[in-house]
Amino acid sequence: xxxxxxLKSGYAKEMTHTIRKILIANRGEIAVRVARGCRDLxxxxxxxxxxxxxxxxxVRMADDAICIGPAPSNQxxxxxxxxIQAAKISGADAIHPGxxxxxxxxxxxxxxxxxxLIFIGPKPETIALxxxxxxxxxxxxxxxxxxxxxxxxxxxxxxQAIAAARKIGFPILVKAAAGGGGKGMRVVHSEDQFEESxxxxxxxxxxxxxxxxxxxxxxxxxxxxxxxxxxxxQHGTCLYLGERECSIQRRHQKVVxxxxxxxxxxxxxxxxxxxxVEIARRSGxxxxxxxxxxxxxxRDFFFLEVNTRLQVEHPVTEMVTGIDLVREQIAIAEGRxxxxxxxxxxxxxxxxxxxIYAEDPDNNFMPSTGTLNAYVIPAGPxxxxxxxxxxxxxxxxxxxxxxxxxxVWGTNRAEAVTRMKRALEEYRVSGVETTIGFHRVIMDNEKxxxxxxxxxxxxxxxxDNVYRRVSDVVRERAALAVAIDKYxxxxxxxxxxxxxxxxxxxxxxxRHGNLRSFKGSR
Amino acid sequence: MPxxxxxxxxxxxxxxxxxxxxxxxxxxxxxxxxVQHQPLGESRALLFIxxxxxxxxxxxxxxxGERTIFMxxxxxxxxxxxxxxxxxxxxxxxxxxxxxxxxxxxxxPGLVIxxxxxxxxxxxxGTPLVVIEAMKxxxxxxxxxxxxxxxxxxxxxxxVEKSDLLLEFE
Numbered sequence: 001x002x003x004x005x006x007l008k009s010g011y012a013k014e015m016t017h018t019i020r021k022i023l024i025a026n027r028g029e030i031a032v033r034v035a036r037g038c039r040d041l042x043x044x045x046x047x048x049x050x051x052x053x054x055x056x057x058x059v060r061m062a063d064d065a066i067c068i069g070p071a072p073s074n075q076x077x078x079x080x081x082x083x084i085q086a087a088k089i090s091g092a093d094a095i096h097p098g099x100x101x102x103x104x105x106x107x108x109x110x111x112x113x114x115x116x117l118i119f120i121g122p123k124p125e126t127i128a129l130x131x132x133x134x135x136x137x138x139x140x141x142x143x144x145x146x147x148x149x150x151x152x153x154x155x156x157x158x159x160q161a162i163a164a165a166r167k168i169g170f171p172i173l174v175k176a177a178a179g180g181g182g183k184g185m186r187v188v189h190s191e192d193q194f195e196e197s198x199x200x201x202x203x204x205x206x207x208x209x210x211x212x213x214x215x216x217x218x219x220x221x222x223x224x225x226x227x228x229x230x231x232x233x234q235h236g237t238c239l240y241l242g243e244r245e246c247s248i249q250r251r252h253q254k255v256v257x258x259x260x261x262x263x264x265x266x267x268x269x270x271x272x273x274x275x276x277v278e279i280a281r282r283s284g285x286x287x288x289x290x291x292x293x294x295x296x297x298x299r300d301f302f303f304l305e306v307n308t309r310l311q312v313e314h315p316v317t318e319m320v321t322g323i324d325l326v327r328e329q330i331a332i333a334e335g336r337x338x339x340x341x342x343x344x345x346x347x348x349x350x351x352x353x354x355x356i357y358a359e360d361p362d363n364n365f366m367p368s369t370g371t372l373n374a375y376v377i378p379a380g381p382x383x384x385x386x387x388x389x390x391x392x393x394x395x396x397x398x399x400x401x402x403x404x405x406x407x408v409w410g411t412n413r414a415e416a417v418t419r420m421k422r423a424l425e426e427y428r429v430s431g432v433e434t435t436i437g438f439h440r441v442i443m444d445n446e447k448x449x450x451x452x453x454x455x456x457x458x459x460x461x462x463x464d465n466v467y468r469r470v471s472d473v474v475r476e477r478a479a480l481a482v483a484i485d486k487y488x489x490x491x492x493x494x495x496x497x498x499x500x501x502x503x504x505x506x507x508x509x510x511r512h513g514n515l516r517s518f519k520g521s522r
Numbered sequence: 523m524p525x526x527x528x529x530x531x532x533x534x535x536x537x538x539x540x541x542x543x544x545x546x547x548x549x550x551x552x553x554x555x556x557v558q559h560q561p562l563g564e565s566r567a568l569l570f571i572x573x574x575x576x577x578x579x580x581x582x583x584x585x586x587g588e589r590t591i592f593m594x595x596x597x598x599x600x601x602x603x604x605x606x607x608x609x610x611x612x613x614x615x616x617x618x619x620x621x622x623x624x625x626x627x628x629x630x631p632g633l634v635i636x637x638x639x640x641x642x643x644x645x646x647x648g649t650p651l652v653v654i655e656a657m658k659x660x661x662x663x664x665x666x667x668x669x670x671x672x673x674x675x676x677x678x679x680x681x682v683e684k685s686d687l688l689l690e691f692e
Binding site: 363364366367368373374397398400401424425426427428429430434436468475476477478480483485486488493 | 524526528530531533550551553555557561564569577579580581591593596597598629630631632656657661662664684
C-alpha cells in the first residue's frame with residue numbers, strides 16, 4: 001500500500017492517512033506491547049525477527065512475521081535495508097521502532113520517509129538535533145531551561161578540557177556527545193584522573209557511537225532523576241503528561257520507576273512540564289517523547305536530555321493518566337489532532353514499575369541465560385505485566401536481558417507498594433536468575449518507603465551489593481521443601497490426587513444425568 | 523527414618539522425615555511439622571504445611587547435593603546431604619564448598635574479553651579475574667574467596683559455554 005505522495009517530503013498539514021498495517025522494528029516486551037496496541041485499534045501488525053527469535057513471543061503475537069537475519073542485532077534488528085524490505089514485502093504502511101535499536105536513528109527515520117513509509121516518531125531533523133547531546137544543550141539554553149553547569153563544547157582537546165574542568169570544579173562528569181545508556185560516561189573526582197578519563201570516555205564513545213566527542217558536566221552528588229512525558233501532534237499542540245521518578249538505577253540504567261514522584265508538588269510539576277513543552281516546541285517535536293531532568297536536594301531542576309521515543313517505563317504514565325501512549329503515537333503519526341487538552345491531564349493514584357531482568361543481582365547483575373522452565377506472571381486488580389517471554393522461552397545472549405515489566409497501580413503510594421510486593425510474590429520464574437527477589441528487598445527498604453531517593457540509592461543502601469534478605473521462617477520452609485523433594489525423588493513415592501472424604505457433588509450431579517445435554521453437543 | 527542435613531545461607535537444618543498415610547511427619551531442628559506433598563509436574567510441588575499452602579520449585583543443577591529453591595518470589599541456593607554423611611564430612615574438617623571453590627566456571631555463555639590474572643597470582647575475595655562479554659555487556663567475574671590462581675583454561679577472544687572451566691585455584 002503506497003502512502004500518499006505528500007508524506008514523502010515530511011508530514012503534510014491537515015492531512016490524515018489511516019494506518020492499516022504497522023511493522024514493529026523491535027523484539028521482546030516492547031514488540032509485544034505495540035502488537036497488542038495495534039490489535040486494540042484494529043490495525044494489522046508485522047513482527048520482524050532474527051534467527052534466534054524464530055519462536056519468540058513477539059513473533060506469536062503479531063499477524064505477520066518476517067525473518068530479517070542472523071542473531072546478532074547488527075545483522076538483523078539494526079539493518080535498515082532488511083527492515084525496509086520487510087515492510088515492503090508485508091505491505092506495511094508504517095514502522096513503529098519501539099525503544100533501543102533504530103528508535104533514535106535519524107538516518108533510518110529519513111529512509112522511512114524516502115521510501116513512503118510513516119515512521120512512528122519525531123521528524124528525522126528533530127531526532128538528529130536532540131540525539132546530539134551538545135546540540136540538545138544548546139536548544140535547552142535557547143529555551144531558557146536550567147542546565148547543570150558544563151563545558152557546552154566539544155572537549156576532546158585536552159588543554160581546552162582541563163581549563164573547562166577547572167572552571168566547573170571537581171567532581172566532574174565526562175559524557176559522550178552521541179551518548180546514551182551510560183556508555184562513554186565517566187565520573188572524575190580529581191584532576192589527576194582527568195586526562196585518563198577523557199581519553200577512555202572518548203575511545204568508548206568512538207567504538208559505541210562512531211563519534212568521539214565528549215563534553216563536561218558538573219557532577220551532582222545526590223540528584224534525583226525525574227522525567228516529563230510529552231505528547232505533541234503535527235498541528236502545534238504539545239502536552240505534558242506528568243512525571244516519572246526513575247532514580248533507582250544500576251550501571252546508569254533504571255530498574256524501578258514510579259509516577260508521581262514522591263517529591264512532586266503541583267507548582268513544580270507545572271514549571272517542569274512547561275519547560276519540557278518549551279524545548280519540544282523549539283525542536284519541532286512530533287509524537288511521544290521524554291524530557292529528562294535532574295532534581296537536586298533543594299528541588300531545583302536541571303535539563304539532562306530528550307529521549308525521542310517511547311520509553312521503557314511508559315506504562316506508569318499510562319496507569320496514572322489513563323492515556324494509551326501507543327494509541328496516541330499512532331494517531332499523531334496519522335496526522336490527527338490531539339483531542340486532549342492540558343487541563344484534561346489529571347494524575348490519578350500512584351503507579352510503580354519494576355523491571356524484571358534475567359540477571360543475578362547478587363553477582364553484580366550478571367546476565368543469566370537459559371530456558372524458562374516455569375513462567376507464571378502475576379495478575380489481579382491493579383496489576384499489569386508487559387512480558388516479552390512465556391514459559392519455555394529461551395533467553396538468548398544476544399540482546400538486552402530485560403524479560404518483562406511488572407507495573408502496579410494503587411490509590412496512593414503505600415497501596416501501590418503493598419500491591420507490588422503481592423505481585424512479586426506471585427511471580428514464578430525458574431530456569432534463569434531474575435531481579436524479582438531484588439525488587440522485593442527494595443519494596444521493604446525504609447528509605448524507599450519514605451520516598452528518599454537519589455541516583456546513588458543502590459550504592460548507598462547496598463554498598464556490599466547483596467540484595468537477598470530472607471527471613472528465618474522462609475529459610476526453614478525452604479530447608480523442609482528440599483528435604484521432602486529429595487525423599488520424593490529417591491523413593492519415588494506416588495501421591496494420589498487429593499480426595500475429599502465425602503462423595504463429590506460433581507460426581508452426584510453426573511450420576512443424575514445432568515451432563516447428558518453436554519455429551520450430545522460434542 | 524531418613525535424616526538429612528540441609529544448609530542454606532550458612533545455616534544448618536537437621537531434618538527427620540517420616541512418611542505414613544500419604545503425609546510427612548517432619549522435624550526441623552526440633553520443631554515438628556505435618557506436611558502433604560502434591561507434585562505439580564517437573565520440579566514443582568505444592569506443600570501443605572499444616573494448613574499453610576506453599577508452592578515450591580526445587581532444582582538440582584549438578585546432580586550432587588546442590589539445589590536451587592524458588593518460592594514466594596525468591597530464589598535460594600541450598601545444599602542437602604544424608605545426615606550421617608554430613609557428620610563424617612564435618613568430623614574430617616571438610617567444608618562441602620571446598621571442591622567447588624577450587625574451580626571457576628563460566629556463569630553464562632559469552633566471549634572472553636580479558637584475563638585480569640595470571641597463574642601464580644594471589645587474589646583476594648572480590649578481585650576481578652575474567653571479563654566476559656554477553657548480552658552486549660562486559661561482565662567482570664570476581665573471586666568468591668581468597669586464593670592462588672593455579673591455571674587458566676581460556677584465552678581472550680575465546681567463546682565459552684555456560685559452566686565451561688575458566689580457571690583453577692590451588
